[in-house]
Amino acid sequence: MRWAFLLFALLPALAQAPGLTQEEARILDRLVEEALPRDPGYLRALADLEASRQTLGxxxxxxxxxxxxxxxxxxxxxxxxxxxxxxxxxxLFRDRSPALKALEAQVEAQRREVRVRVAGAFFRWLSAREAARTAADGVEAREAELKAQQARARVGGATPAEVLAAAERLSQARLALYRANLDLALALEDLARAVGLPLDALRALLRPLEAQGGTSVAPPGPRGP
Incomplete structure (x- = not known):
């Protein structure tokens, strides 16, 4: 689990990195808040700590x-x-601070584990989202290329082979977009499981990111020529 604690230690720096906007960092914190009361390990550790505190004094x-x-x-x-x-x-006078501190450390460790799990799923979703946007841009570029080649072919500026090659590149771009959309859908489901929310509730939390550009939370469908 050393990688998990290392990732948690790096989270503040990642939140300030150019690739993570302030809104994305805010949503990540909200997702962690939603995940904590749904995590059995964290709830058990919290209950043990509260029970220990009740026996003090x-x-x-x-x-x-x-x-x-x-x-x-x-x-x-x-x-x-x-x-x-x-x-x-x-x-009455027995020192219970070591046991209490151990339970507090266990609660904090469970909190960190939840945050690392949610952050990892969130970063994978962001990566898949960016890949889907790039793939969609690639389809647009290949569609424009094919239309240009077809226009050139009508005036004798391009050969049929060049038009076919452009059509093949468009087909490959659409296939890449389909795969990117599939990866994005799987990443969204993984994030929902990590947080413990249904997909509709998760989409509602992620919706503010759409206002800042990028791809939609729901993967875009293939486009026509």
């Missing part, structure tokens, strides 16, 4: 015994109650 050293009995004399019956409270001084 005098309440954790006090034990009580409550009972009731009936006592009668000359045929008369009267209730008799007893309450025994004991204070364990050794328990």
């Amino acid at each position: 005098i309440l954790g050293a006090v034990s009580a015994e409550v009972g009731a009995s009936l006592a009668g004399e000359y045929g008369q019956v009267a209730p008799s109650y007893r309450l025994a409270v004991s204070l364990n001084l050794a328990e």
